Amino acid sequence: MGTSFDDWQHRIDAVWQDRALSDEDRITRIDALAAELGADHPVALFERAGARDSAGREAEAEPLYRRAIERGLDDGRRARATIQLASTIRNLGKVDEALALLEAERARGSADLRDELAAFTALTLVSAGDPVRAVSLALTALAPHLTHYSRSVAGYAAELAKG
Template identity: 35%
Template sequence: MNEPPEIPAWKEELDAIVGARAHGQLAAILPRLQQLDARHPNVAEIAYQLAWTCDVLGRDAEALPWYEKAVALGLPGNELAGALLGLGSTLRQLGQFERSASVLRSAQLQFPDNREFDAFLALTLHAAGQSGEALRVALDALCDTAEDPGIRAYQRAIRHAAAKL
């Protein structure tokens, strides 16, 4: 008979901390996450939650190494997508536009169905002064995802105009 997989020692504590964050206790949980990371320094999920918390608190420079660590250690698919989005967004906020675009383009290839990467790439391109390319990315995403009958009816014209940007 197969036994259920053993839950890692850190998982229950991380879940409790994330639950507290959901109740608006952002600043209070940061030290708890840091203490958990000190006890379990090579857990990608803990690093990701540290990054996310720093990010939400507006501490982009602090979030960056946590995102990098989480991605390097390896995360499950959905969390990896979130970490890459956070990493790309944080890099943009820190003015590292080329690196941000690289992370977001790589994420688009890894997660082609996650169209949020298009929006964040458009923001990065715009911030980098590449407004035409940013608008093209945004318009292509709009045409690919919109269910609006007007957008659908003019999709070909929109794509044609976007290609000329």
């Protein structure tokens, strides 16, 4: 994906950064830019899904995320699309599937988004009725970032995980 794609991505990023846009304006602008790549381009589908998801239109976002993943995204976008799809379907009441998607993504070893995966897995665990496991996972992700008490917090997280 050469310079023209880089320019396209820059224009997409500018739409996301424009806080003055309404949700509907953002969707309209993203859709117009996505059309430049074509209806079935995986990155275009991913951006269209994100715009709808961000606007609270999860039912519209879900099939777009699924198609984007099926059509093939680079590893970074695939991980982001999986996290976003899992969050979307959690909001739509598909908690078990959301958890399975997040666990599969973690098993792939998405190191760049390890903390993000932990955060959304914790949210999903709360939705699944397992808040203790959710807190354990969140504390485990947080512990390495602490200036003090990292070892203690990691130990407490492990105790919670054991029950």
